[in-house]
Amino acid sequence: MSIPSPRGRDRLRTALLSVAVAAVFAGLGGLTGCGSSAADAAAPPPPEVGVVAAEVREVQQWDEVNGRVEAVQHVELRPRVSGYIDKVNYREGQLVAQGDVLFQIDDRSYRAALAEAEAALANARARAAVARSEAARAQKLVELNAVSTEQNEQRRAAAAQADAEVQAAQAAVDAARLDLEFTRVRAPIAGRAGRALVTAGNLVSAESGVVLTTLVSVDPIHVHFDTDEATFLRYAGLARAGERPSERDAAVPVQVGLVNEEGFPHAGVVDFLDNRVDPATGSIRARAVLDNSDGSLTPGLFARVRVLGRGASEALLIDDKAVLTDQDRKYVYVVDAEGRAQRRDVRLGRVVDGRRIVEDGLAAGDRVIVSGVQKVFFPGMPVQAVAAADADAPAVARAD
The missing domain is CATH 2.40.50.100 (RNA polymerase II/Efflux pump adaptor protein, barrel-sandwich hybrid domain)
Incomplete structure (x- = not known):
């Protein structure tokens, strides 16, 4: 005898439950068929469930990560x-x-050293002036054959040496003046x-x-954060498809909030993405730059960071409370045109502030049961659908 698969066991269990409930209703119907008015009055009406229609909205999808505020x-x-x-x-x-x-x-010793260097420079300049004068006289005398060529060359060399000594003395003055400046x-x-x-x-x-x-530094300021490998690859794919700027583009928007703040009041852009994924953690480091003219962001603070995943797009949304789990599958109950509860397996996307993106399994306008679902014992069961309270939430998507 073969053992049924988990999906087969689920179907068998649902079928048995349907047969049992049908038998109960049949028994109640038999009582009413015997002409008992009391039994007819005791027949339960269909249970009341709250429903909200699945609707299409424009959403802005963001990824939320943790980061740290750092000085530029x-x-x-x-x-x-x-x-x-x-x-x-x-x-x-x-x-x-x-x-x-x-x-x-x-700086007293450095002032004295500067004065000494300036005096040495003045002395070197005086010697250089004498050497240049002697070299000029020797040049005139050699033309009159009054001095030898050797003496003329010696005086010219002495003048060049004196000029070099002036340059050295000037460098010593500059160094002494710089040391004096460094005392401040x-x-x-x-x-x-x-x-x-x-x-x-x-x-x-x-x-x-x-x-x-x-x-x-205080303004501007950086926020460093890590994003996982899967998110990085998704971003890279979106950039290649042209749905958002490249990761190397400084125009990728981010929003930042501190632990004591509601939402994400600080806006900035990504200005750096690391050149490699860390193989030890499977993450890549990114950095955002933000205006901090009010000084509210202090280096070292923990920050909640929200990075724009893609541009605004339309998505089918339902109340996240309506989602049920059956092992590895997600499903919801909808009320069909005949007033019966029907199970729909769904493929889910991100959470949009309490509302869930449905990527497959539902259509716009489907009446999804969000309250009283515990009263539904089996698919196809008659129910009485009433509109449930559905507070509008801003359509801003985040990673779940």
Whole structure:
């Protein structure tokens, strides 16, 4: 004897249930046939079920992922010269402009070194002037045969050497002036300054690489997020079909919301997609850039990210509460023209804020049972359909 398949067992079970319920109704009919008015009054009416018609709406399909807010620029501020910190010129946590002096290193030794270098430059220039004058006189005298050619060449070489010494002295002045400038540690970017990790009176060394403070840019700001391999391949397929911009195109819209916010109030665009899928996680890193002129997005915050999957399109929607599960199959009950409940196996898409996209199995206008479905014992059972409350929801689709 062969064992029936799971689908065969389902059909057998449904058939037996139908026979049992039919027998009950037949028995009630036999009682009424005997002329009993009490039995006729006790015959139950068809159960009442709430129905909502499947309808076609225009939906915007989005994918929802999790991400992190990150600064566009992050700088660890380090000293470029050694010395004692003379002054901290900013308030911790404040917004600073590019070029603001945040730390002042004691510059007295660097001022002295600059003065010494400038004096050496003046001395080199004086020697160079004398050497050039002697070389010019030697050139005139050699034309009168008053000096030898060898002496003339020596004076010309001495003048060239003096000019080189001037250049070296000038470079030393430039280096000393640069070191003096480095005693004023400036903000290389505009942003928010962190805690001062070195305070006034401490010795810092350029060789040690000590961090004085950190700076993060505020506006604009990035949101980093990962998308799975299947979603990435679907996006790539849509881009090839021309249904949405390429993943490399900065015009892909995103919406971002924080944990304390309703919905996704912050808008931006994708400006970067990594060049490889991580084989360990099967995901690929993407980045969005957003306006943050109000400073509401702080680096490090958790973010809910919604990425546009495709443009607006029409879809058949039903109430998600109407969907039932039978092992690996999804189905709903609909009320046909004769007032009977009929089972329809369906293929489902995404959730649209409480409503479900139906890709196959239903047609627009089908009356889908959304309440009282527990009263339906078998397909084909008579029911009394009444309109169920159906609050409109914005048609914005997300991945389920």
